Structures are given as structure tokens and as C-alpha cells.
Amino acid sequence: MTSHRANAVLEIDLAAIVGNWRSVVARLAPATECAAVVKADAYGLGMREVAPVLAAAGCRLFFVAQIDEAIALRGILPNREIAVLDGFVAAQGPEFQEFHLIPVLNDLGQLAAWRQIDAAARPPAMLHLDTGMSRLGLPAAELARLQTAPALLAGVALRAIMSHLACPDDPAHPLNHVQLTAFRAAVVGLPAAPASLSASSGIFLGRDFHFDLARPGAALYGVNPQPATPSPVAQVLCLKGKILQTREIDTDSTVGYGATYRRERPGRIATVAAGYADGLLRSLGNRGSATIAGRKAPIVGRVSMDLLTLDVTDLDPETTHPGNFVELIGPGHDVDALAAEAGTSGYEMLTALGRRYHRVYRDSAS
Numbered sequence: 001m002t003s004h005r006a007n008a009v010l011e012i013d014l015a016a017i018v019g020n021w022r023s024v025v026a027r028l029a030p031a032t033e034c035a036a037v038v039k040a041d042a043y044g045l046g047m048r049e050v051a052p053v054l055a056a057a058g059c060r061l062f063f064v065a066q067i068d069e070a071i072a073l074r075g076i077l078p079n080r081e082i083a084v085l086d087g088f089v090a091a092q093g094p095e096f097q098e099f100h101l102i103p104v105l106n107d108l109g110q111l112a113a114w115r116q117i118d119a120a121a122r123p124p125a126m127l128h129l130d131t132g133m134s135r136l137g138l139p140a141a142e143l144a145r146l147q148t149a150p151a152l153l154a155g156v157a158l159r160a161i162m163s164h165l166a167c168p169d170d171p172a173h174p175l176n177h178v179q180l181t182a183f184r185a186a187v188v189g190l191p192a193a194p195a196s197l198s199a200s201s202g203i204f205l206g207r208d209f210h211f212d213l214a215r216p217g218a219a220l221y222g223v224n225p226q227p228a229t230p231s232p233v234a235q236v237l238c239l240k241g242k243i244l245q246t247r248e249i250d251t252d253s254t255v256g257y258g259a260t261y262r263r264e265r266p267g268r269i270a271t272v273a274a275g276y277a278d279g280l281l282r283s284l285g286n287r288g289s290a291t292i293a294g295r296k297a298p299i300v301g302r303v304s305m306d307l308l309t310l311d312v313t314d315l316d317p318e319t320t321h322p323g324n325f326v327e328l329i330g331p332g333h334d335v336d337a338l339a340a341e342a343g344t345s346g347y348e349m350l351t352a353l354g355r356r357y358h359r360v361y362r363d364s365a366s
């Protein structure tokens, strides 16, 4: 049961997240380790709730983007490895030591700064090589320098050597194999360490891309890692908004700010208690849809901060009473579908989800 105060409810199925992690593990060779990426508050779904269930399922290594996220995660998971994708600056040394955090070193300057820490009290580190993303990681020239001067790594315990794919959601993209080849060549010249190339989508490119360590994020949270084919992962979300009012409107009435929607015959509009402040992007205006008792209703007019409006003219009025809930994300309309209507990705949709939903965590295991 939802609270009488709940105007919009986000149900998060922790058991499904664990199931998705296990299904990724099952895809990997037995010797390949599977981490979990829980940056950005576990893609908006709640790191505090998600990380412990993944740890209980056997995940030993967690990635976050920022050191603040890592420190928060250390309070949740005292005994798991935590890696920080954003890298390292010298001033953060005491915190990396105190909280036993693994930096992902992204250039030779970060590596040199890391080696300033007393080796006896220094956590392991990861090294990130850029093989074609041109975002983070050692550029090719720095990699070449490192290969000719291995002393630059002296004393550094390498937890992994990693790189990141630019186009793994498009299996036919030539850059996938260009990066694979570059990564294979790069690790040959470096000290032995577990190699890691793939996030969610890369894992689904096949065994060649798995190496020793995989780093899935989005697939755990129900985003389809291979959008051109049916999703291999389970949905984990249900997002519902309450109907606050239902009204009849006449021919030529307009709906919402800017009067961007005009009906040509009389109809019915249902106003729902969720808007762009809740992550239902303005781009859903006159494009998105919701589901009411199994029927689709289009979002008409602009999305406002706290509200959106549905055209429910063709729906059974019994299903559109004030107080009823409509489904914005659910079995018939998953996060990728809503994202497509908004002109964005499931990733952005998830991380945009607002802070004021009544959140309900389900864990069939507990």
C-alpha cells in the first residue's frame, strides 16, 4: 500500500537489480570478475539501497565517479573495494588512504601524485588508458612513455588496467574492434594486472570484450544494453503518478502553458501529479505517453514543473477518476520507451528521476 501522502511513487525492484547482476555474471567466463557501477546514486535509484544487495549477492568491487560518492559508499560497505573513476589529485591522498579507496589514474600526472603517498600505506590503483573515447585516461603518447619507462609504475599495486568503449551499443560500429585491438596491444607492454574493457553494452558484444573484469552499470538498472535487439535484462522500475483532476474540455480549448495543444472535438483531460521537477522532461510534452489500466494515454500540452496532462478521452472513465494512478514507467512502457519519447537515453531518464517521489524498495529475497 502506498501512503495517503504519495502523489507520485517510484517502485524499485532490488531483487530484479540483483537478478540482472547475476545474469551478467552468468554471461562472463568463470574467471572474469563482475564489478558494479553505482555512480550518481546508483543511476538515481539509490546507492544506499542498491549497493548492499549487490554486495550480498557476491559483488566485491564497486565503481563510483566522485570521491564524495566513494566516502558515502564506504559508510555503507565497510568491506568492499571501491574505485573512483574521476581520478586523483594530491590533496585527496589522506582521504583515499583513510577510506581505502582505489583511484582510477587517468594520466601520468595523477600516477606521479599517487606515488607520492608512502607505499606502505597506499591502496591499490587502477590505470585508465584512452583507446578512442578521448575523454578520460592516458592518451596514446602518455601510454607510449609509460611503456618505455615502466619505472613510472614502480611500487604501484595495480588492481586493474582499464579502458572504455565509445560505441558498444552499436555492435556493427568499427570503433569497437579498433578499441579492442588497441587495448590488447596496450596491456601487453604494461605490468601484469587484471584487464577491464567493458561496461554494460560491451559485455553483450561477446567474450572477446570481457577480459578479467567487467564494469556494468546501466544493464543492472534495466536499461537495454543493445537497443537494436530485445532487452536481455529485466525491468526494475515502476513509476506511477496520481490523477489530481479530470476535466471535460470543449472544442477549441487549449491545454497547459503556451496553449500548445488544442482539441478539435470535446474531450477529457486528466492532470497527473508529476512534472519536470520529477525528471519527466519537458521534451515529453505532446510526445510522451502514460498507461492507465493497460491503455495508452498521450501526454498533451507542455509538461509543467509539478504536473502533466493526459488526453484520456478514449479511455474508460472508470479508470481515470481523481485518486487513480497512471503508470509512466512500467511493464508496458519501460524506461527506454519513455526515454525515446523524450528524445533521450534510458541513462539520462534514470539519472533525471526526481528526489520527491515516494520511493518503495522491493526485495523479494527479504
Ligand SMILES: *Cc1c(COP(=O)(O)O)cnc(C)c1O
Pocket (backbone or CB within 6 Å): 037, 039, 085, 164, 198, 199, 200, 201, 215, 216, 217, 218, 219
Ligand atoms: C559509467 C561507466 C561505466 C558503466 O557504464 P554502463 O554503460 O552504465 O554499464 C563503466 N566504466 C566507466 C569508465 C564508466 O564511466
